[in-house]
Amino acid sequence: MRPGLVPRQHLVDRLRDGRGRRLTLVCAPAGYGKTTLLGQWEAEDRERTPFAWLSLDHEDADPVKLWNQLVLALHQVHAPAGVRSGEVLTAGPLAIVPVAIPLLIKELADAPPLVVVLEDWHAIRNPLCDDTMRAFVEHAPESIQIVVSSRSDPGLPLARLRAHGDLVEVRAEQLRLSAHESRQLLRSGGVELESDDVVRLTSRTEGWAAGLHLASIALREQPDTRAFVEAFSGDSRHVLDFLARDVFDAVQSEMREFMLRTSILDTLSAELCDWVLETSGSAAMLTEIEHANLFLVPVHESRRIYRYHHLFARMLQRELILVDPEAVPRLHARASVWFEEDGHVGPAVTHAIASRDVERASNLVTLHAREYWSSGRIQTLIRWLDSLSWPEAEADAQLSVMRAAVLGLTGAHADGLERWMAVAAAGSHDGPLANGLQSVEAGIALLRGLYLTKGLEIGRVAAERAVELEVVGSPWRRQALAALGQTRYLLGDADGAREALEEARRLPDAPGQAPGAAMVLSYLAFLELDLGHERPAVRLALDALALLEERHVGSTPAAANPNLALGGARMLSTDGHGAIDYLERAVEFSAPLSPSYWHAHALLRLADAHHRVGRVAEATEALEAARDELEALPDAGKLASVLEEKEELLHGRRRREGFFGEALSESELRVLQRLAEGHSLREVAKDLFLSLNTVKTHRRTIYRKLGVTTREEALERAAELGIANPQPSESPG
Numbered sequence: 202m203r204p205g206l207v208p209r210q211h212l213v214d215r216l217r218d219g220r221g222r223r224l225t226l227v228c229a230p231a232g233y234g235k236t237t238l239l240g241q242w243e244a245e246d247r248e249r250t251p252f253a254w255l256s257l258d259h260e261d262a263d264p265v266k267l268w269n270q271l272v273l274a275l276h277q278v279h280a281p282a283g284v285r286s287g288e289v290l291t292a293g294p295l296a297i298v299p300v301a302i303p304l305l306i307k308e309l310a311d312a313p314p315l316v317v318v319l320e321d322w323h324a325i326r327n328p329l330c331d332d333t334m335r336a337f338v339e340h341a342p343e344s345i346q347i348v349v350s351s352r353s354d355p356g357l358p359l360a361r362l363r364a365h366g367d368l369v370e371v372r373a374e375q376l377r378l379s380a381h382e383s384r385q386l387l388r389s390g391g392v393e394l395e396s397d398d399v400v401r402l403t404s405r406t407e408g409w410a411a412g413l414h415l416a417s418i419a420l421r422e423q424p425d426t427r428a429f430v431e432a433f434s435g436d437s438r439h440v441l442d443f444l445a446r447d448v449f450d451a452v453q454s455e456m457r458e459f460m461l462r463t464s465i466l467d468t469l470s471a472e473l474c475d476w477v478l479e480t481s482g483s484a485a486m487l488t489e490i491e492h493a494n495l496f497l498v499p500v501h502e503s504r505r506i507y508r509y510h511h512l513f514a515r516m517l518q519r520e521l522i523l524v525d526p527e528a529v530p531r532l533h534a535r536a537s538v539w540f541e542e543d544g545h546v547g548p549a550v551t552h553a554i555a556s557r558d559v560e561r562a563s564n565l566v567t568l569h570a571r572e573y574w575s576s577g578r579i580q581t582l583i584r585w586l587d588s589l590s591w592p593e594a595e596a597d598a599q600l601s602v603m604r605a606a607v608l609g610l611t612g613a614h615a616d617g618l619e620r621w622m623a624v625a626a627a628g629s630h631d632g633p634l635a636n637g638l639q640s641v642e643a644g645i646a647l648l649r650g651l652y653l654t655k656g657l658e659i660g661r662v663a664a665e666r667a668v669e670l671e672v673v674g675s676p677w678r679r680q681a682l683a684a685l686g687q688t689r690y691l692l693g694d695a696d697g698a699r700e701a702l703e704e705a706r707r708l709p710d711a712p713g714q715a716p717g718a719a720m721v722l723s724y725l726a727f728l729e730l731d732l733g734h735e736r737p738a739v740r741l742a743l744d745a746l747a748l749l750e751e752r753h754v755g756s757t758p759a760a761a762n763p764n765l766a767l768g769g770a771r772m773l774s775t776d777g778h779g780a781i782d783y784l785e786r787a788v789e790f791s792a793p794l795s796p797s798y799w800h801a802h803a804l805l806r807l808a809d810a811h812h813r814v815g816r817v818a819e820a821t822e823a824l825e826a827a828r829d830e831l832e833a834l835p836d837a838g839k840l841a842s843v844l845e846e847k848e849e850l851l852h853g854r855r856r857r858e859g860f861f862g863e864a865l866s867e868s869e870l871r872v873l874q875r876l877a878e879g880h881s882l883r884e885v886a887k888d889l890f891l892s893l894n895t896v897k898t899h900r901r902t903i904y905r906k907l908g909v910t911t912r913e914e915a916l917e918r919a920a921e922l923g924i925a926n927p928q929p930s931e932s933p934g
Contacts, residue, residue: 575715649663702721865924
């Protein structure tokens, strides 16, 4: 904290009132002293209350990065925080609310009272971030005081929290400086005014701290302070103009040049400024600017890292574009190189995009894509690709492959993928891609084989080409072989599928390839199921799920096929109800990819399972959904014959099911068979480990479904339907 700040004890006390409430909100436009107030509170209470403080910027709009940063901040003040919850974040944004946040809340259960400050929430414009924070706010332990600082209302349930007394608010009305506080601020800047001038200046600025601070800088050089106060307007547009005209122009030329050219940086350090400006002496210049009170804010206690006040940065950037627009891309390009060499990928990409260097931005995004999507930060990839929106960037072949890959990962429809693959094919890019793919052609072939955007036969040809191009040793060979195994299986070529899948299985593990490895194991499990081999199928499917759970993606579309295989295995063991549990998961996990072969496959097996346990309505519904799914695809492969077989079985069975169209359950069929074999009700109960009352209930249901009233009639009806093997009855019914 700077010396000479205006103490605002009444507002610090108001912030303390937030303890035990769900949320404390500090909300006001730029320059109202939000961060300064929070800093005063932290300085007063830090000895008795730990603060986990997270300063946010636009890079944190990826919910996975946001929560990675937050659990790291919490871990620094409470060691158990983030131990498990941090690991789960690699599963991506969909795992944050159901998995990561509940784990984090458990890790904080025994935490002492502490404060979590989320500064500059307005910098994050992503509804997913609001949704995840809403879950944390609503369920965090009472010992955790969550404080959000923002220029605008966050997407949190403020009205409900306010109605329940769970919200403490500090807004612009409370943050406005009084005339007394304005006098203190002016005096700290070396300015003394008459009382009525202080009142007038406070009124003109409406107590806006940034405007008053600016006025204090300008007043030092004014011979007629009263005339200045009369002319000064405190609105933000006037302030920006005033900064450029009266304050900035008065700064010595060397300092002015330094500030203009470093305004493109979100944070400033001496090393970074030296590199970007191709000079030395930046450390001394930063110290001089800070001592001159020129809106340079230290963001670390060591005073080695700074940022410009947001209003001042906007003015500087506007001035730079006016006086030297050609310098802007050059400065961004140098910043990008510095951040890349320093190991900070996000800022390196952001500055590369701002420099409009398509080749550099394309290489950086492509090179780090797998790292980002395997750690769950796909939202950052999407933001980068959306930012690369000018014609040259949209025509880049390598970026087009990346755009198609991201669409595939997020379950986009085939037309979007094909659009970008067509752009990639039309572009010029010689040699391997930055992420190790051998060529644009290989990337297109791999994507067509994996996502089957043009159907199974074209997918098979594409996958074969991908295998041909991604030779042994390529990091993408496993995915190419997985795609080939998938297409061959769905086309009914079991031997060809096994050959490709077994080779893929033998390849060494690689970072970020858990979904591809799970896909290989799942299709091998399908092959075993088709042969009636339950145990190896279960083992393969469980291994696939374990791989995904280890990467915390066991509840994503990648988990659809392992659950599908486990459901199929339960069907082999005649456990229809157990099969349904797994198959419903497979349908749920594959739904975001609809229409797709994976969703259709899951629906077909679910229809079969429902039919086996007598749920005719549910079976019919799943089968009709599977038909709709397959009709939306270019071709159906072996799934077409599976659909036809299931429809014939279901409709044929329904024609033989009696008056009410209801199939007998597995338990009812077992009871009916025992009755047909001549056993008494007590013998049936003993044989099936059921109570006598349960057997009597089954008998009544059987009679109702078959439309009969006696055992003899039931046995005759069962013989007609072929659903039991009648024997002469020796026991009364």
